[in-house]
Amino acid sequence: xxxxxVIVKTIASWVKVLIFLFGINIIIFxxxxxxxxxxxxxxLASSYxxxxxxxGREFAEKNLSxxxxxxxxxxxxxxxxxxxxxxxxxxxxxxxxxLVKYSQPLRLISAGTIPLSNIAIGLKxxxxxxxxxxxxxxxxxDISTDKKE
Amino acid sequence: MSVPLPIFIxxxxxxxxxxxxxxxxxxxxxTILANLATLSLLVLAIATIGQSAVYEVGxxxxxxxxxxxxxxxxxxxxxxxxxxxxxxxxxxxxYMEQYTAKxxxxxxxxxMVAGMNGLVxxxxxxxxxxxxxxxSLASYALVGFGCEHxxxxxxxxxxxxxxxxxxxxxxxxxxxxxxxxxxxxxxVSKAIQNTGLNAGLAFALAxxxxxxxxxxxxxxxxxxxxxxxSSAPAPISAMLSGVLIKTLGVYALSxxxxxxxxxxxxxxxxxIVLGLLSMVAGxxxxxxxWDLKRLMAYSSISQMGYVVLGIGLGGLIIARGGNLAWASLxxxxxxxxxxxxxxxxxxxxxTSGSVEMSxxxxxxxxxxxxxxxxxxxxxACTIASASIAGVPPFSxxxxxxxxxxxxxxxxxxWVAAIIVFVSLCTLIMYLKxxxxxxxxxxPANLQHIKENKGTMVVAMVFLACLCVLMGxxxxxxxLKANILEPAVKVLTDGLLYSANLIGT
Amino acid sequence: xxxxxxxxxxxxxxxxxxVKKNIVKIVVGLAVMEYAVNLFLxxxxxxTGGTAPIVDKTYLEPGTGQIAASFINTSVDPLPxxxxxxxxxxxxxxxxxxxxxxxxIYEKYGTLDITEIRRLKG
Numbered sequence: 136x137x138x139x140x141v142i143v144k145t146i147a148s149w150v151k152v153l154i155f156l157f158g159i160n161i162i163i164f165x166x167x168x169x170x171x172x173x174x175x176x177x178x179l180a181s182s183y184x185x186x187x188x189x190x191g192r193e194f195a196e197k198n199l200s201x202x203x204x205x206x207x208x209x210x211x212x213x214x215x216x217x218x219x220x221x222x223x224x225x226x227x228x229x230x231x232x233x234l235v236k237y238s239q240p241l242r243l244i245s246a247g248t249i250p251l252s253n254i255a256i257g258l259k260x261x262x263x264x265x266x267x268x269x270x271x272x273x274x275x276x277d278i279s280t281d282k283k284e
Numbered sequence: 285m286s287v288p289l290p291i292f293i294x295x296x297x298x299x300x301x302x303x304x305x306x307x308x309x310x311x312x313x314x315t316i317l318a319n320l321a322t323l324s325l326l327v328l329a330i331a332t333i334g335q336s337a338v339y340e341v342g343x344x345x346x347x348x349x350x351x352x353x354x355x356x357x358x359x360x361x362x363x364x365x366x367x368x369x370x371x372x373x374x375x376x377x378x379y380m381e382q383y384t385a386k387x388x389x390x391x392x393x394x395x396m397v398a399g400m401n402g403l404v405x406x407x408x409x410x411x412x413x414x415x416x417x418x419x420s421l422a423s424y425a426l427v428g429f430g431c432e433h434x435x436x437x438x439x440x441x442x443x444x445x446x447x448x449x450x451x452x453x454x455x456x457x458x459x460x461x462x463x464x465x466x467x468x469x470x471x472v473s474k475a476i477q478n479t480g481l482n483a484g485l486a487f488a489l490a491x492x493x494x495x496x497x498x499x500x501x502x503x504x505x506x507x508x509x510x511x512x513x514s515s516a517p518a519p520i521s522a523m524l525s526g527v528l529i530k531t532l533g534v535y536a537l538s539x540x541x542x543x544x545x546x547x548x549x550x551x552x553x554x555x556i557v558l559g560l561l562s563m564v565a566g567x568x569x570x571x572x573x574w575d576l577k578r579l580m581a582y583s584s585i586s587q588m589g590y591v592v593l594g595i596g597l598g599g600l601i602i603a604r605g606g607n608l609a610w611a612s613l614x615x616x617x618x619x620x621x622x623x624x625x626x627x628x629x630x631x632x633x634x635t636s637g638s639v640e641m642s643x644x645x646x647x648x649x650x651x652x653x654x655x656x657x658x659x660x661x662x663x664a665c666t667i668a669s670a671s672i673a674g675v676p677p678f679s680x681x682x683x684x685x686x687x688x689x690x691x692x693x694x695x696x697x698w699v700a701a702i703i704v705f706v707s708l709c710t711l712i713m714y715l716k717x718x719x720x721x722x723x724x725x726x727p728a729n730l731q732h733i734k735e736n737k738g739t740m741v742v743a744m745v746f747l748a749c750l751c752v753l754m755g756x757x758x759x760x761x762x763l764k765a766n767i768l769e770p771a772v773k774v775l776t777d778g779l780l781y782s783a784n785l786i787g788t
Numbered sequence: 789x790x791x792x793x794x795x796x797x798x799x800x801x802x803x804x805x806x807v808k809k810n811i812v813k814i815v816v817g818l819a820v821m822e823y824a825v826n827l828f829l830x831x832x833x834x835x836t837g838g839t840a841p842i843v844d845k846t847y848l849e850p851g852t853g854q855i856a857a858s859f860i861n862t863s864v865d866p867l868p869x870x871x872x873x874x875x876x877x878x879x880x881x882x883x884x885x886x887x888x889x890x891x892x893i894y895e896k897y898g899t900l901d902i903t904e905i906r907r908l909k910g
Contacts, residue, residue, distance in 0.1 A: 167844075168842070169840075169842065171873075173873065173877055202307075205304060205305075206305060208304075209301055209302065209304055209305050212301040213298070213301045213302060216294065216297060216298050216301060219294070220294065220298075222342070223288070223290075228288075228339075228340070228341065228342065228343050229288070229290040229294070229341055229342070230290075230341050230342040231342050231343050232342065267884045267888075270888070271884075271887065271888055271891060410871055410874075414874060414878070417878045417882070421878075421881055421882060421885060424882075424885055425885060428889060428892075431892060432896075433896050433897065433907055434907050434908055436889060436892050436893050436896060437893065437897075437905050437906075437907060437908060438908060439889060440811065440886075440889050440890070440893060440905075443882075443885065443886055443889060444805065444814060444815075444818065444886075447818050447822075447882055447886075448802075448805065448818070448821070450882075451818075451821050451822055451825055454822075454825050454829075454875060455798070455825045455828065458825060458828050458829045458832060458868075461829075461832060461867075461868070461871075462832045467867075510908075511908045514908075515908070
């Protein structure tokens with residue numbers, strides 16, 4: 136997949152960092168403002184998709200390659216499950232919010248395990264949506280028996 | 285000691301998240317990890333027989349939080365899911381060597397098991413929908429795993445029809461929330477008992493029956509099943525036909541109709557009619573098939589009709605206020621047939637996978653005389669065929685006998701006659717399988733095939749032994765009282781589910 | 789009245805899934821059906837003249853830090869919003885799987901017409 140003209144490439148290289156930062160803002164303030172893990176993860180993925188559309192598929196693949204994105208995906212999911220299981224270790228029941236006693240309401244660092252879960256979900260959703268769009272843009276008119284996600 | 289209930293969901297989910305990292309080089313390590321996971325689930329499921337527990341996730345009490353409920357019906361289905369998934373995972377260690385990307389297959393398989401476990405344990409109706417979707421999405425991807433022409437077409441058809449079913453179920457959940465204001469099944473049941481069924485709730489019940497009927501492949505909604513179950517890889521066919529249509533379809537349907545809405549006379553008749561249609565149509569369509577797995581898929585539709593007929597007949601007797609012992613017997617027949625069918629249908633699909641791996645074809649016209657070359661497969665297939673056709677002393681005979689006795693006792697003589705007639709058709713179709721696949725002459729191009737060894741044989745022998753021994757579940761009174769009776773009691777108690785959980 | 793329009797949208801999606809022959813149009817029909825159900829679910833929680841269910845400092849009681857009664861009386865129901873978030877994620881996963889299946893079918897069969905993709909019969 137080829138890239139686009141010079142104007143688009145210049146603007147995209149400035150704007151993608153802003154989009155990435157906006158996505159991180161939505162994830163981290165997920166317990167105070169609307170958004171949270173999933174919406175922020177989609178915005179993170181869309182910054183990489185902008186990179187892919189403006190510069191071409193090979194450039195985006197060099198930037199964040201397929202095995203790396205796959206491992207980030209698994210890491211995000213595993214972190215989420217780990218937070219749930221640590222609830223079992225500390226509080227006796229799965230998914231208990233065991234950090235809420237250290238926090239005051241309506242601050243940035245508050246609400247216990249919810250921001251940590253948001254970060255794990257944001258990582259997973261961003262990586263997996265980028266992976267989906269990267270593999271969907273591969274069109275091979277020949278027979279292959281590999282099944283990707 | 286009591287097992288914490290989320291562990292049934294946590295073990296397969298964690299395994300599913302870790303497995304894709306292994307890639308091609310770590311294939312053997314991934315396989316060993318997946319097998320350990322399914323075997324540990326089997327051990328845990330046996331440990332929870334006869335218990336009942338409520339687990340509130342996150343220490344939020346209901347109705348603010350989500351709870352997991354283990355009662356008789358849930359523990360029966362947990363046991364069934366663990367047995368079939370352990371056997372299928374053992375089989376697929378050797379069978380899936382033909383495909384690439386084995387670690388992704390194992391990850392999707394564990395996701396499907398996690399979805400089914402979560403659905404069976406859930407006490408909240410939206411949580412049931414979420415786990416239903418997890419299991420369904422994993423199964424859509426697994427049906428099309430080989431990425432050949434037919435598998436993609438079958439997977440697409442399955443996906444479109446399955447998504448329509450799921451959307452109907454979500455619409456029904458939205459209607460239930462709008463009319464009752466609660467999502468926990470006990471609270472919804474209490475609200476429906478207080479206000480009665482208004483138009484919105486009746487429409488929601490109809491949508492639930494259509495949606496879950498589509499997942500269970502009852503007859504007007506069965507169009508996806510022959511394609512999907514015949515094109516999938518053999519252990520996935522075993523899982524789909526053995527447990528997926530039962531948990532996603534029949535368990536969810538009976539939980540919603542009996543425990544949440546309460547069984548009534550029109551609903552009971554509807555279930556009986558759907559069951560009869562499925563039995564007859566599935567049997568007739570199966571006899572004319574020449575593709576081995578397609579014949580077994582149509583026979584799955586027919587056997588699911590037995591289960592729904594048993595449960596519907598029991599429900600109708602309860603709704604009419606008839607003799608509770610007759611209703612219990614009918615539901616016992618239906619649930620026992622569910623468990624039996626899981627074991628012998630998965631064994632049949634595993635043997636068909638073994639035949640396909642050796643001969644390379646699924647068409648019965650091109651096979652023949654495999655009896656000398658593949659003795660273990662032949663023995664397993666014969667045991668499973670005798671069981672499904674209802675030959676004593678195998679397990680299928682007992683469940684069909686209980687269904688016929690229950691039908692005659694309740695004065696539904698024509699239903700009993702149809703049950704016997706469809707059993708005869710089942711016998712015909714499996715005699716056809718035996719004649720064309722195992723007896724007869726060996727064609728020239730198949731002279732060199734050998735028996736499959738290793739874990740495939742272990743899985744098939746394990747399930748065959750279970751087929752023989754399962755008859756003891758109804759004969760030995762202590763086994764029956766611990767495993768089957770609590771499940772029947774959950775359904776005959778009906779609306780007492782909410783009273784048991786939260787008081788009146 | 790809005791509920792009836794929502795149901796009409798659901799029927800439009802169902803019609804599209806059942807009647808159309810192009811597999812991409814079938815997928816679009818399914819997406820419209822799922823959007824209709826999500827819309828129905830959000831409309832259930834609406835309260836006329838309500839505010840968004842987000843708690844900030846103006847809604848807390850000054851002394852104890854508990855949530856004020858004015859918030860509970862005017863906010864819309866937040867539970868359907870959580871349900872819709874989950875349903876949208878599930879629909880996204882399902883849609884991604886369906887679209888990739890369409891691409892694979894086009895690679896193998898060379899056509900997007902469902903009446904020609906009929907190798908499995910009987």
